[in-house]
Amino acid sequence: MLGFAGSLRSGSYNKALLRAAVNLLPEDVTLEIFDIDGIPLFNQDVEANIPPKVKEFKSKIREASAILIATPEYNYSVPGVLKNAIDWASRPYGDNPFDGKPVAIISASIGMLGGARAQYHLRQMFVFLNMYPVNGPEVIVPFAQNKFDASGSLVDENTKKFLTQLLQNLVHWTGRLSGKSHR
Numbered sequence: 529m530l531g532f533a534g535s536l537r538s539g540s541y542n543k544a545l546l547r548a549a550v551n552l553l554p555e556d557v558t559l560e561i562f563d564i565d566g567i568p569l570f571n572q573d574v575e576a577n578i579p580p581k582v583k584e585f586k587s588k589i590r591e592a593s594a595i596l597i598a599t600p601e602y603n604y605s606v607p608g609v610l611k612n613a614i615d616w617a618s619r620p621y622g623d624n625p626f627d628g629k630p631v632a633i634i635s636a637s638i639g640m641l642g643g644a645r646a647q648y649h650l651r652q653m654f655v656f657l658n659m660y661p662v663n664g665p666e667v668i669v670p671f672a673q674n675k676f677d678a679s680g681s682l683v684d685e686n687t688k689k690f691l692t693q694l695l696q697n698l699v700h701w702t703g704r705l706s707g708k709s710h711r
């Protein structure tokens with residue numbers, strides 16, 4: 529599966545959450561992390577001439593069995609960098625690599641709602657992208673500054689438990705959508 533975070537900063541809690549996910553995956557499942565840093569601002573004038581970084585992003589999405597998005601909440605929604613990356617990947621019209629993919633969302637925030645509102649804005653995008661989100665558990669990490677150690681490792685046991693469960697559910701969901709499992 530492929531994961532990406534809606535934050536560019538090196539000390540991002542959401543990037544740290546993605547790194548934690550790598551270690552909590554079910555056996556035989558791998559998670560590749562893609563850094564959206566370097567994706568230029570979308571301009572429809574140049575969408576036919578896709579920038580190399582976007583090309584790479586689109587092909588990673590296409591190859592992935594499932595998608596995991598870790599997002600901060602900015603002004604009660606998703607950060608512009610994340611929306612921009614998703615917009616680029618979805619273009620040109622008719623060439624949307626997200627089409628039909630299973631997806632899960634995780635979010636971390638220093639605030640008390642943990643990015644919940646951004647998660648619901650992402651879910652709205654999944655309708656037009658035709659993605660199939662896992663509904664639970666909702667991994668929402670409030671007060672993120674207390675959940676990671678100084679090196680960015682996730683140390684909160686409850687968050688680890690819910691994240692592990694979500695990843696298991698994403699793998700099962702992926703199996704169901706591909707017709708390989710009836711669970």
Ligand SMILES: Cc1cc2nc3c(=O)[nH]c(=O)nc-3n(C[C@H](O)[C@H](O)[C@H](O)COP(=O)(O)O)c2cc1C
Pocket residue numbers: 535536537539540541542543599600601602603604605636637638639640641642643
């Ligand atoms: C422009 C901006 C807007 C923000 N708006 C919100 C918000 O609406 N809700 C929230 O919980 N946190 C908000 N925050 C705080 C973020 O949760 C915090 O910066 C978080 O660490 C960002 O995620 P990151 O650590 O992955 O970069 C905002 C931060 C910025 C820079």
